[in-house]
Amino acid sequence: MSNVARNIKQIIAHLPEDVALVAVSKFHPADAIYEAYNAGQRAFGESRAQELTAKAAVLPADIQWHFIGHLQTNKVASVVPIASLIQSVDSLRLLTAINSHAARIGKVQDVLLQVHVALEETKFGFSPDEIPEAVNLASRFNNVRLRGIMAMASNVDNLSRVRDDFSLARNTFLYAQSLLLPQMKPHFTILSMGMSDDYRLAIEEGSNLIRVGSGIFGNRE
């Protein structure tokens, strides 16, 4: 068994049943993705439009591609036809562009709202108090479907800070849920948080979708 396959099996063996795994394959070649695919993994995360389209073109069609990086509106047209879930919607402008392009190709695009809970100003996302406006806009769109919230914790060693970030993200999820129109509620089920170094903590704080890269594919140089 390859290291990639072994890593995936080990992670999945310890996941609670209601927690799903996205294998973050950014910067790793198609060969590595194949190893994960052959181990049964189907959901992969990419953070760059060009890399996503190049890989999707040569890899099996039943892969579910999650877009997890900052998405510029001029790249929306290349991502929407491929992505099963765009996790990183971080502005009203991007939400609007996704809806427009999805309408153009006759798709309803599943999305998560990215919420900014970390210390680092460099990270993207809505602040919790901007969530009502985003939910409100999404509720007027026919071609995006809000599936939940995505967040990244602060990149610090202080575990209590990381836990607080995840806790705020979960509270933001519950807040957003409370704002939804009744017909939107059944779809709003995903709380995506936790990466290689912090996914166990994220699960304790309510995550049901983790995004693991280096813990599966090793460190990228």
Ligand SMILES: *Cc1c(COP(=O)(O)O)cnc(C)c1O
């Ligand atoms: C790169 C990335 C991950 C995976 O990070 P690892 O530490 O390699 O597991 C998860 N989420 C997002 C948004 C990322 O950009």
